[in-house]
Amino acid sequence: MIHEDITLVVSRAVLIQVDGDGQLVASNSVSRVPCRLSDGELAVLRAFARPTPVARARGAVCRETGMGLEQFVRACERLARDNILTPVRADFRADDAAYVPASAGFASFALQHWMLRDATRVTAYRSAIQAHVRDKVVVDVGCGTGILGLFAAQAGARKVYAIEESAIATLAREMIRANGAEDRVSLLTGNSKDIELPEPADVIIHEILGIDPFFENVIPYIDDARRRFFRGGEGRLIPHRIELCCVGVEPEFVPSIRERAVLEAREFGRMYGLNFAPYLHVLEHAEEIAHDTEFPRRGSDFRESFFALGILSEECLLRTIDLNGDLVAQSTGESRATMRIRADGRIGSLLLFFRAHLDERLQLTTSPYAPRTHWGWAIRDLPRVFNVKAGDELDLRATISTFAGRELMQVRLG
Template identity: 30%
Template sequence: MLHLPGSPEWQRVGSHSTVLDYHLSMLHDTARMDAFRRAINETVKPGDVVVDIGCGSGVLSFMACEAGASKVYAIEGGPVIEVARQLAIDNGFDDRIEFLAGWSIELGLPEPADVLISETLGNAAFDEGIAAWTFDARQRLLKPGAALIPERVRLWVASAETFDDHGVVADWLHPNLPYDYSFAHHHASKTLWMVDLTPNNILGQPELCADVDLHTSADEAIVGSGFVQVDRDGTMHGLACWFDSLLCRGVTVDNMPPRTGSSWSHGLLPLPEPVEVHAGDQFAWDISIAADGEEWRWSIDLVE
């Protein structure tokens, strides 16, 4: 029996409480939707077979049908797939879309696809695993030379000041806590946090951390290192992260602060403790990101 939003069965899973709001926010992000529609219209040709990894509510699969796809395999590991199935029926796309529940790395397709669409761009570019999904799809699910949307993803970092957001780290050392929570503080300081930043939070110019061509990238850690400079006095709480992505030739998306009306937030790689900084200070950084986006490791050190 199909359990849709509103039913007690659907709502018992905690993640369902916000899943519809999350997908609705993406539909309201006009810059995001317009960019993907343009890329799909430029890329998908009549008769193409398309695979949509992380299809969510199905919106990009619907766009692929309108662009002329003869078949779309829409893959989704979350409960929203049941909503997407019904939306495909309601909007007249169910004759061309086959929904596959699960993770793409565990599934196969009846035929190789001409086009891969994977809107698994996280707030910090790679935290939703787009590099791993795409690599696996290139090996097993696509025709040689298949088109990719997106084609390329770049991650940027900058020194950041964000007193409110750093509380998720610093508050584990609050003197009013009843016990020793230093281990929790250590764990929080090694966690990638999602935050909403403005230009006022940025202490210096951004630096490129990673530039990944999804046509050729390997299933291995994404690494980068370099220096960021502080351009004004303040308190540094960590490195801000954001991305830009080439969807297809001439079409890009990004979440560079500020992104008014954006459904994307930003990433924060925190320092264990805030550091008072002055204009001209430099920090050396080193970042390693697992291809599946699950493990992030970083170091941030003041250059003496």
């Protein structure tokens, strides 16, 4: 229930687009379902363009639209539930009833499990964190179960601010408590674009990377975090650079995965040196973990060997994003690349993968020639299947576009 003394404002994370039916659709994050906006709700959003008490906004909206009190309250509650409207708070405690955590996307325990079992990902991040956070103020953007923030505390960070917008924050709080890190790790609940830190940060840790690395909106989120969280807009980003690459594959390539959740969870404590008792407790009661359909089905497992994938080309670099640079300039426009064919065959798709540069030395990659990760690969089917010969070259064009509030790389033949 929305109380009249609460102050609300339109979330900085909101993106409004026109859908295929000509309706305005507001999206807030990858963990929330985009929602259509009515004319009355647009008037409500205008009333909260700046932080405004509900009672004051109600009067303005009702005078402008003739909306009744009950209709106004329903609109505010719906928009607040989707964090289109967000409460203005002095702090961001996880038990603050004014904020409604996201219940989709990364609130999924199954998805969190799938990420934790990825030792390639977790140990790469831990190595980079251990090298760069001692005596620093650290922000973990999108902390999930809190594991990266806990690594930072273990590595001697002076203070860690772990930000999480979804309901998995409840488990993160328990993980922080179970590992005795409450004095060093503060959990802030909300979208990172709506968070105001108590102090400037020296290091930002983020794992806002999708299968297509841009799919979780890493570019706009890091652009915002870098400008508002760092002292003078400068500090260390982990990772700081992303490269998106592709190879050409035969049309017979079929991605698959296996569920190994329970056995894997028993190893997490030994793998990562943390107390996973709260996590194991949730696992015992999580029905979704028992159903293979709840896991993302992605290109993630080799069949018989690397070359069973039918990779016919050399690696082709499509785009490089320096997260310390001008992100607007780097993410707009079209990039061109040439993919060289190394073997005769029939190409039907492009397999996309990325390299995330965690620091000047460490890289995390989803290359099909590297140990598999939870991401797997993004598959982009070509308009047709065609024959190629070793030595052929294919011209490619790549564009970062936004669909339903998410950025993704579009690749087409040039």
